[in-house]
Amino acid sequence: MQEVGAFVIFFASIFTSNILLTNFLGMCSYLSVSREIKTAWGLGLAVVFVMTITCVANYLVYYHILVPLQLEYLEYIAFIIVIAALVQVVEMIIERTSDRLYASLGIFLPLITVNCAVLGAALFLIIRKYDFYQSLAYGAGSGIGWMLAIMALAGIRAKMSRRSKVIPALEGPGIVLIITGIIALGFIGFSGIVQIN
Amino acid sequence: MAVSSKKIALDGIWYNNPIFRQVLGICSTLAVTNLVTNTAVMCLGLIYTNAVSCFTVSALRTITPFRLRIISSTLIIAAYVIVLHNFLMAYLPEISAQLGPYVGLIITNCIVLGRVEAFSIQNKPIPALIDGVSSAVGYSMVLLLIAVIREGLGFGSVAGISLPFEFTKWTIMVMAPGAFFMLAIVVWIARWWGMRTEEAQKTSK
Numbered sequence: 001m002q003e004v005g006a007f008v009i010f011f012a013s014i015f016t017s018n019i020l021l022t023n024f025l026g027m028c029s030y031l032s033v034s035r036e037i038k039t040a041w042g043l044g045l046a047v048v049f050v051m052t053i054t055c056v057a058n059y060l061v062y063y064h065i066l067v068p069l070q071l072e073y074l075e076y077i078a079f080i081i082v083i084a085a086l087v088q089v090v091e092m093i094i095e096r097t098s099d100r101l102y103a104s105l106g107i108f109l110p111l112i113t114v115n116c117a118v119l120g121a122a123l124f125l126i127i128r129k130y131d132f133y134q135s136l137a138y139g140a141g142s143g144i145g146w147m148l149a150i151m152a153l154a155g156i157r158a159k160m161s162r163r164s165k166v167i168p169a170l171e172g173p174g175i176v177l178i179i180t181g182i183i184a185l186g187f188i189g190f191s192g193i194v195q196i197n
Numbered sequence: 198m199a200v201s202s203k204k205i206a207l208d209g210i211w212y213n214n215p216i217f218r219q220v221l222g223i224c225s226t227l228a229v230t231n232l233v234t235n236t237a238v239m240c241l242g243l244i245y246t247n248a249v250s251c252f253t254v255s256a257l258r259t260i261t262p263f264r265l266r267i268i269s270s271t272l273i274i275a276a277y278v279i280v281l282h283n284f285l286m287a288y289l290p291e292i293s294a295q296l297g298p299y300v301g302l303i304i305t306n307c308i309v310l311g312r313v314e315a316f317s318i319q320n321k322p323i324p325a326l327i328d329g330v331s332s333a334v335g336y337s338m339v340l341l342l343i344a345v346i347r348e349g350l351g352f353g354s355v356a357g358i359s360l361p362f363e364f365t366k367w368t369i370m371v372m373a374p375g376a377f378f379m380l381a382i383v384v385w386i387a388r389w390w391g392m393r394t395e396e397a398q399k400t401s402k
Contacts, residue, residue: 023228023373024223024228024373025228025302073282073283074279076278076279076301077276077279080304084268116302116307119301119305120298120302120305123297123298123302124298169389170385170388173381174384174388177377177381178378178381180377181378182374188372188374
């Protein structure tokens, strides 16, 4: 795993090993915040932002604090605290510096603390033994991959809500899961290009 | 407590089933539903985590500051998941390796935090424990059903035991899209059933 280049990991984590479509992470917010393209875009941006920062931070915390102290078994608690603290800091910085960015991202940031994809990415990078640049690429790539998936779904749902009639029992989560299955089927087409696991 | 324990239990398992009603918390567990054994271990882990977390949060509810409740609940859940993770590594090392990061992801499973936020924080420890167990059991039943169908169609076996007849394996069922389609079908059937019984009740009145 070590010898794979950072760019390959970046590409693979967007397309072939998409964190949502192949690892099912971040499903809750994916299902509930995909009604409109605008909100999906805001949440997507926030996830890309937070995931890139937290993957790097968690890499540093794990290899420079937990491993030297032999406290690897505390990784879950450490990662959660790092993620929660970073989200809080990012929120404060955005609030002070950019009103426009805060208006579009602000409400989504607290949601991200409990997004499984963010914690999941951190755990994957430890299990797969990525180095610093690979972790950075993996974080950014997974975030972008997640955003791609939610944007695709939001676009389809926006069109569907205007034109299509769905069977009552299938409305809401049912039809969204079927659409997601079809999107995932499409993404399997990429899997011949490069494979990380 | 005006609500009886039996009602809490039934609510969690069927009427308010986390998957049919809310489609919550599928993130971490859906990923392992291509093998029945892994799903069963994961579900037992979830039942344990949900039960003890609900109980602890409820027992500590009077001394937890309101503003800090989410982070304190999350840390309580994380502590129990660490216990679970170490237990699995010690006694079931093979399954633990296959589950990989998904055991840790029980922490951010929306069901655990959802039940803690919605029920335990306002109720006494014993009802909270019952609620925790029953909603996790309701959730596990659905996932085991999905796992049996996925492994059966995809590998031609159930919990590692081959089915007695031969057929062409549906490889797609053990890949990611199969899980999405199966979950959609299960949610569809459950909602259709729910709507039908509601209508029947309306007409009988």
